[in-house]
Amino acid sequence: MPPDAHLPQLREALLAWFAAHQRPLPWRINYTPYEVWISEVMLQQTQMERGVSYFTRWMARFPDVAALAAASEEEVLRLWEGLGYYSRARHVLAAARLIMEKHKGVFPSGLEDIRALPGVGPYTAGAVASIAFGEKLPCVDANVERVVARVFDLDGPVKQEPAASAVRAWALRLVPEGRAREHNQAMMELGALVCGKKPRCALCPLAAFCVSLHLGIVDQRPVPGKRAAITPIEVVTGVLRHTGRVFVQKRLASGVWGNLWEFPGGRVEPGESPEQAVAREFGEETGFDVAVDRSYGIIRHGYTTYRITLHCFALSLAATTAAATAAEPPAPPILTAASAWRWVTPVELENLAMPAAHRKLADQIFGPGGQSRLPGA
DNA sequence: CACTCGTGGGC
């Protein structure tokens, strides 16, 4: 059964399935370019369910490009906190300001103009152009790669050539005239709900057209690519408290968690205890001479290719420090790994964007609303 | 092309 001759039937089966089974989602109501754009960026490498609450909060606060462009990066990052890949948030803000300046506040409709926005790559440009503006273009994400690799039985890793080009070619051929919006969402929805990691072929509207299913090798498609090795690392962080306030610093713009606020810390060196490491790292990053008062325990988390064990400690200014017993702020820190610093109250901490592990620690110490749950405040 | 850049769900 050559799939080429059955493309019209395949398209119709897919569209019918989508009409019956699509999930009701907040960005499937108005289809404004702004909403499509924000939803697509939020959903990059993110599970759909998680994106819904973020999207709803975002639209309540930033209902249009102008509102976003006028916002501070601090607030944008705070709303993005927990979604990860924070350069997406910084790019979205930069793009909104670019739209205000170069496009007079009107979201650009041309593919090239959309693609030129910061943080908009091949996928997102095609998604906005087709879903918001109806352009006859495919959206090739991981879902589409998986669906195409199975239906057309591609036998190479879909992230690499030549399979990557084959996926794009098939994806383009599949797009029906005048219905790119529904079709592209249907392909991704099918990949999410039916043609997932564990395919549910009995429920699939494309089963009759699926080559790898007929060959009995669906479980061998798509062909997986190389995986990066996971590196375990031991890390420490310290919560330095003084007269009811907590010390935080703002990470540099480049690198992981760029421009987010954190408790200082760093890696445990070989032969070093976590207690020794936190005092050393805190001193290196701030110039403060600190004493380790107690442990807050361990938080495990991972990012990209790292698996982190985070040892958390309560710190105070060392007795040798003049300000240790004084009821006034100590001398300013000498920052070596951050662009800014603050002594904040637990309530103020709520308004700062922090990495997930540090937010988890803050909530553990001060409570989700900033009320102290542990002695020593 | 290969690497960086987060996070939490699911199995």
Add this chain to the structure above:
DNA sequence: TGCCCAAGAGT
């Protein structure tokens, strides 16, 4: 539990 991985982009 440990590991895979999800509506990718930038360098």
